[in-house]
Amino acid sequence: MAAGAGGDDLKLLGMWASPAVLRVRLALSIKGISSYEYQEEDFDNKSELLLRSNPVHKMVPVLIHAGKPVCESTVIIQYLDEAFAGDGRPALLPAGPYERAVASFWAAFVDDTLLKAMYQASWSKTEEEKAEGKKKVAAALKTLDGALREVAGGKPFFGGDAPGYVDTVLGGLLAWARSMDVINGVKTIDPVEMPLLAAWADRFGALGAVEAVMPDVNRLVEFSLSLTT
Ligand SMILES: N[C@@H](CCC(=O)N[C@@H](CS)C(=O)NCC(=O)O)C(=O)O
Numbered sequence: 001m002a003a004g005a006g007g008d009d010l011k012l013l014g015m016w017a018s019p020a021v022l023r024v025r026l027a028l029s030i031k032g033i034s035s036y037e038y039q040e041e042d043f044d045n046k047s048e049l050l051l052r053s054n055p056v057h058k059m060v061p062v063l064i065h066a067g068k069p070v071c072e073s074t075v076i077i078q079y080l081d082e083a084f085a086g087d088g089r090p091a092l093l094p095a096g097p098y099e100r101a102v103a104s105f106w107a108a109f110v111d112d113t114l115l116k117a118m119y120q121a122s123w124s125k126t127e128e129e130k131a132e133g134k135k136k137v138a139a140a141l142k143t144l145d146g147a148l149r150e151v152a153g154g155k156p157f158f159g160g161d162a163p164g165y166v167d168t169v170l171g172g173l174l175a176w177a178r179s180m181d182v183i184n185g186v187k188t189i190d191p192v193e194m195p196l197l198a199a200w201a202d203r204f205g206a207l208g209a210v211e212a213v214m215p216d217v218n219r220l221v222e223f224s225l226s227l228t229t
Helices: 019-030 048-053 073-083 097-123 127-152 165-171 174-184 195-205 217-228
Strands: 010-014 037-040 062-065 068-071
Touching (some): 019 073, 068 073, 073 165, 097 165, 127 195
């Protein structure tokens, strides 16, 4: 097993197309933690390690740090931020309790509202349900466009001058949003309707630490279409 930062063993159980896994990979990359072992899971034949490490949900991502499992993507990012603090590593979560609460609120919004809408838009049974899902995606993204103005106050990222917790949580959905662009022939993050968020997506996607872990959009398109056929 590769030695992680600080001499600790780090292993990530994941699946390449998972937005929940991608956000953890983004957090690791932005924090400059590169020496971890990545284990790709086959959902039809999950590893003993995954079943043992996440016996409640049996889902990825799971981070195993020095033999101890941490589950749930947002919990993993918070854990990484605390366990790998200092040493010149950027902090993802803000220091102040109020700012942390605000960041947690928006991260929960991404999961509870945007992610659910994206599932509905992509994988509903009927075209009507999909169309309804697309409307919900657009509404959630517009809300995030407003949040970027409110929370970041004109700064380039939700985290301020540098990407932070909300950027990584939302960033995990960026590759999927781009695959929706290809499939639907539209701009999911519409630069006219949500200009701040569209600029954020371009800026965030162009970061070296982000490009390094983003999955190939065409591969995601094929994967997404294979789930609907
Ligand atoms: N709330 C969880 C969601 C995790 C999740 O949905 N993982 C999916 C991949 S995106 C999974 O492991 N699916 C396998 C299965 O359902 O058997 C998190 O954020 O970590």
